Amino acid sequence: xxxxxxxxxxxxxxxxxxxxxxxxxxxxxxxxxxxxxxxxxxxxxxxxxxxxxxxxxxxxxxxxxxxxxxxxxxxxxxxxxxxxxxxxxxxxxxxxxxxxxxxxxxxxxxx
Amino acid sequence: xxxxxxxxxxxxxxxxxxxxxxxxxxxxxxxxxxxxxxxxxxxxxxxxxxxxxxxxxxxxxxxxxxxxxxxxxxxxxxxxxxxxxxxxxxxxxxxxxxxxxxxxxxxxxxxxxxxxxxxxxxxxxxxxxxxxxxxxxxxxxxxxxxxxxxxxxxxxxxxxxxxxxxxxxxxxxxxxxxxxxxxxxxxxxxxxxxxxxxxxxxxxxxxxxxxxxxxxxxxxxxxxxxxxxxxxxxxxxxxxxxxxxxxxxxxxxxxxxxxxxxx
Numbered sequence: 309x310x311x312x313x314x315x316x317x318x319x320x321x322x323x324x325x326x327x328x329x330x331x332x333x334x335x336x337x338x339x340x341x342x343x344x345x346x347x348x349x350x351x352x353x354x355x356x357x358x359x360x361x362x363x364x365x366x367x368x369x370x371x372x373x374x375x376x377x378x379x380x381x382x383x384x385x386x387x388x389x390x391x392x393x394x395x396x397x398x399x400x401x402x403x404x405x406x407x408x409x410x411x412x413x414x415x416x417x418x419x
Numbered sequence: 420x421x422x423x424x425x426x427x428x429x430x431x432x433x434x435x436x437x438x439x440x441x442x443x444x445x446x447x448x449x450x451x452x453x454x455x456x457x458x459x460x461x462x463x464x465x466x467x468x469x470x471x472x473x474x475x476x477x478x479x480x481x482x483x484x485x486x487x488x489x490x491x492x493x494x495x496x497x498x499x500x501x502x503x504x505x506x507x508x509x510x511x512x513x514x515x516x517x518x519x520x521x522x523x524x525x526x527x528x529x530x531x532x533x534x535x536x537x538x539x540x541x542x543x544x545x546x547x548x549x550x551x552x553x554x555x556x557x558x559x560x561x562x563x564x565x566x567x568x569x570x571x572x573x574x575x576x577x578x579x580x581x582x583x584x585x586x587x588x589x590x591x592x593x594x595x596x597x598x599x600x601x602x603x604x605x606x607x608x609x610x611x612x613x614x615x616x617x618x619x620x621x622x623x624x625x626x627x628x629x630x631x632x633x634x635x636x637x638x639x640x641x642x643x644x645x646x647x648x649x650x651x652x653x654x655x656x657x658x659x660x661x662x663x664x665x666x667x668x669x670x671x672x673x674x675x676x677x678x679x680x681x682x
Contacts, residue, residue, distance in 0.1 A: 310649030317639075398643065401651070405644040409657025413616060 309334065309404070312381075316394045324388050331382035334400065338374040360411045367411060374403040432525025435518055437666040439511070439584045441526075443658040444468045453526075454478075454534040459505055460614055463598060464541030466505040474531040487523045488516065493561055494551075501551035503539065504558070504598060510586035513564040518584065558599030570681075573670075577678025580671060581606075585663065587675075590618050590655065606682060616654050622682040629679070637676045641667075 312330050314320045347361050360367045377400045384392045436442070445468050447457045455468040473480035479487070486497040494508035495501055502508060511519075544550060564579045581587045593601045593609045601607075608620030608627065620627040628646075629637065636647045641664040644652045652660060664672065 309645065310647075313639075313645060313649065317635075401643055401645055404651040405653060405657055405660065408644075408651045408653025409661070410653075412653050413614075 309401070312397055316390070316397050322388070322390070324385055327393070328382050328385035331378055331385050331400075335375060335378040335382055338371055338378055341371040341374070342368060355412050357411050357413050363410075367407070370403065370407050370410075374400070374407075377403050428521045428524040429528055430525075432521040432523070434666075434668075435522040435584060436525050437663055438580065438671070439522065440586070440659055440663045441471070443655075443662045445471050451530075451532040451534065453529055454532045456534070456537055461505070461598070462611075463545040464539065466503060466539045466541075467537040468506075469536040470532070470534050471526060472529055472531045472534075473527055474533050477533050477535050478531060479526070480531055482523075484520055484523060487526075488519050491519055492563075494555065494559070501548055501555065503541075503548075503551065504554070505539075507586040507589045509559055509600065510583055510589055512559075512561050513579065513583035515563065554597060554599065558595075558597070571677070573674045573677045574681060576671065577674035577676070580675055581678055585675070587621070591621050606679075613655065618655075621679050623680070634676055634680060637679060638672050641665075641672055641675065 309330075311320070312327055315322050315327055345356060345360055345367075377396070381393070381396045381400050384396045387393070442453070444457050444459070445453045445455050447455075450456055451472075453472045454470045456470075457468040459466040459468070470478045472478040475481045479490075482490075482497060489495050489497070490502065491508055491514065492512040494504070494506065494512075514522075539546075564583050566575055567578065570578075588600060588606060590612055591606045591608060593604050593607060593611070595601055606621040607624065609618040612618040619629065621629055623630045632640070632647055640646050640652060641660065643665065644657065644660045646652060651657075664675075667675075
């Protein structure tokens with residue numbers, strides 16, 4: 309996301325292939341999310357909230373959303389249409405934020 | 420007078436409604452808008468937010484402007500009962516009279532829903548509401564926002580938002596044993612925040628991660644929720660971004676940033 313952000317903000321040169329590659333890796337990672345949160349994995353340093361398993365259906369829906377939106381980002385990346393990319397990037401970001409709002413608790417304020 | 424002119428105060432009120440983050444606490448997921456009922460768990464017990472829809476019996480539909488202004492700036496209900504500072508009147512008191520009236524205009528035209536308020540569930544002695552008289556004497560000064568003429572207009576706008584309607588100070592400032600804001604450590608962060616969250620400091624002090632961010636980083640994180648390392652802000656700030664900072668005018672985001680950068 310960081311590289312894509314820098315690209316849409318014009319901090320680094322725009323490159324459709326790099327953007328598509330990153331979108332692809334977000335897309336791939338999103339399909340693994342459900343597997344890396346097995347029930348009851350609250351031990352240790354996890355910042356996951358019990359809400360994940362209490363509302364598994366909405367958590368699962370949210371990850372599906374990320375899968376769908378990142379896949380669209382991959383598609384628009386090829387178009388080199390900066391506005392469309394920015395718009396889709398924001399949509400992906402919103403799905404990130406939604407989950408971090410409902411299902412994650414920060415343990416260290418500076419991390 | 421045209422109908423449009425009548426609409427104006429309400430549309431400015433809508434902006435103030437977003438700026439004040441009213442929906443973050445008064446609307447709960449799966450609940451009817453603005454009917455309250457959000458549980459706020461604190462070490463004093465659990466507070467429940469009230470219904471602020473224009474319903475005349477369970478909401479605030481019977482309030483006139485003066486009732487609303489008293490609630491927002493003096494933390495008192497129309498029958499002079501003190502409000503607990505879980506309701507951030509301590510910040511809203513800095514709002515201008517005109518802003519408050521416009522905000523009420525907007526609230527007045529929201530759909531009314533009947534939903535009785537859930538009483539707070541507090542530990543003794545905090546459950547004794549009259550004690551708030553003493554709390555207010557020690558922790559609250561009713562004063563509108565003071566302009567700092569040495570600073571720019573933008574800086575002053577930022578200071579107004581952060582300390583007034585935006586009520587950033589409420590979560591980002593540590594509190595004393597009775598829950599009053601520690602005004603000497605304004606925006607220094609609160610490791611012991613609401614719902615056990617550790618709330619980061621917003622000053623330039625070393626150790627606050629925001630001190631390493633550029634002007635642009637701060638603005639982007641407010642608008643979009645993404646921090647420089649690509650991670651996303653979440654928790655209670657997620658609601659603030661959703662309901663407030665993602666909806667602000669560019670100028671106001673700049674104003675907040677200018678002010679924070681100067682702390």
